[in-house]
Amino acid sequence: MSDKITTHWKGGLTFESDNPSGKSVIMDTNIEGQNERFGLSPKAMMLSSLAGCSALDVISTLDKMKVDIDDFKIDVSGELTDEHPRYYHSVIVDYHFYGSDLNKEKCERAVNLSVDKYCGVMEMFRRFATVETAIHFHVN
Template sequence: MSHTIKAVNTGGMAFEIEQDGHTFTVDAGPSVGGKDQGPRPKALLLSGLAGCTGMDVASILSKMKMPYNTMTIEIDANLTDQHPRVYDKIHLQYIFKGDNLDHGKIEKAINLSQDKYCGVTAMLAKTADISYEVLTE
């Protein structure tokens, strides 16, 4: 599988990105010449991580027949001070709400995502220490 991405500068620091039939804008903040018309490209890596692992975990828990009401993933990441600024620490919080949640199944699903299935985790782990915790409500 391959992806083709097209980025067109729409003025200033903004780019319209076309990806697999979807279009969105990335931009910089005003302090560096942007107009804040969209998310920052680097932060989209974290969005990709949340989506990738979230889809894995949802799929695995479905196969395990482990229902939940909601799953939320929150990410806190640290950027290095020196250029090129990269994420060196990434912490994920998987927050589950539901009745009779099976913590063992949740942990197993997350471990499978983190260690085997999520390609975004695998890529980011080359530069960052990735940790996670599970919270249930």
């Protein structure tokens, strides 16, 4: 299976990239002396991809387990190298579950399945970065 995308220059340092889903995203970067941004940072989108990949796994696994939660979010932070080419050398992924009667064991199982087995983006990150994960439960 392969994916193909096309990224098209929109002027300045702004680009539009399509996706096999038919959707597109605007990318740009911080430009000194310019306050306005039009899109997302490509490196930060990598962190979003990691969170999105794992979140899809976790929620679909919880659905199969018939586990109810009120809310769920993932915070991802990444530390870039100092030297060019700058890349994320360490990443922290924090899973946050919210609810009044959380099944902690099943939530942890869903996260572990994503981290250890299903999330391809997580595996890609492990090829170049140290990845730490933590699970947080917030009882309403």
